[in-house]
């Protein structure tokens with residue numbers, strides 16, 4: 001199964017006005033993604049996603065260029081089965097022979113950032129391809145599903161103090177037993193974030209899992225104040241309290257509270273996650289397969305979570321492709337217990353693919369379709385493809 005072509009498409013689709021929301025990223029009016037397509041001489045194609053942003057909106061031009069101008073020439077003619085070898089080849093560049101001979105990295109300069117995002121899309125497409133070639137879901141290639149079903153949590157929660165309870169209860173009425181709400185600078189003050197969380201907990205009662213996400217926008221003192229103000233709200237986790245650039249600061253926030261601290265969606269490679277774990281910044285690890293380095297690297301992070309006895313909760317805010325990559329990793333990982341399910345306006349999750357993505361009664365079933373089990377809707381791709 002030799003690789004004959006590697007393509008990347010930047011798609012930008014408007015979010016319908018009634019589904020737009022205001023968050024720490026501002027008002028999101030569009031959803032962007034990069035669809036990576038790896039074609040082989042068998043006619044089989046694999047699909048993956050590469051991200052230029054952790055949120056919905058981001059310019060993907062650099063990723064497209066990196067995939068088509070830098071990575072494609074390295075891959076054409078290679079055997080698509082050799083996923084790890086290809087990962088090491090891209091990551092180590094001209095020195096990959098040293099890397100594979102000596103068992104350690106000799107990385108290219110683009111060992112973090114959008115080069116790794118681009119690699120993520122390619123790597124995920126290769127896993128998709130291999131699953132299709134063997135007629136099994138990706139999770140089967142990763143060791144098999146650890147469970148039949150997993151709970152999903154509803155990821156949303158942008159409403160103000162007066163409406164947040166109603167908004168989150170709307171998710172609960174769809175069957176979700178866990179919900180995530182946004183806090184942070186979008187609230188203008190820490191006190192307002194605290195008020196919103198307290199209102200949410202009051203409306204939800206004791207038994208629904210409640211998570212909060214500040215998208216890295218608080219300062220260390222603000223994050224500590226927030227934790228103190230909601231310490232009795234039984235939060236399941238507090239996500240990205242402060243900037244991902246401040247690892248020791250995240251550890252300081254964690255040391256100040258009993259609330260579990262989650263992060264990882266803004267990190268590149270298992271090396272970044274290892275450093276976060278080593279400074280004791282994390283309780284919950286959240287790799288995004290479209291950012292961290294693909295399914296290969298997300299599984300390396302899953303093994304780190306296992307070894308350090310941390311919870312794994314893949315970041316699944318993106319298109320159907322990164323969602324299903326996260327789902328396959330979560331099912332394969334003993335350390336994962338819950339899957340993120342976007343309740344925002346997300347055409348990339350529902351209109352980009354022919355399959356129907358859903359959580360039934362708040363649960364997701366173990367994948368069974370070959371590869372990632374997704375077929376692009378090519379009319380959608382044609383309509384929303386951006387010219388670079």
Ligand SMILES: [Mg+2]
Pocket residue numbers: 213215239240265
């Ligand atoms: Mg987040």
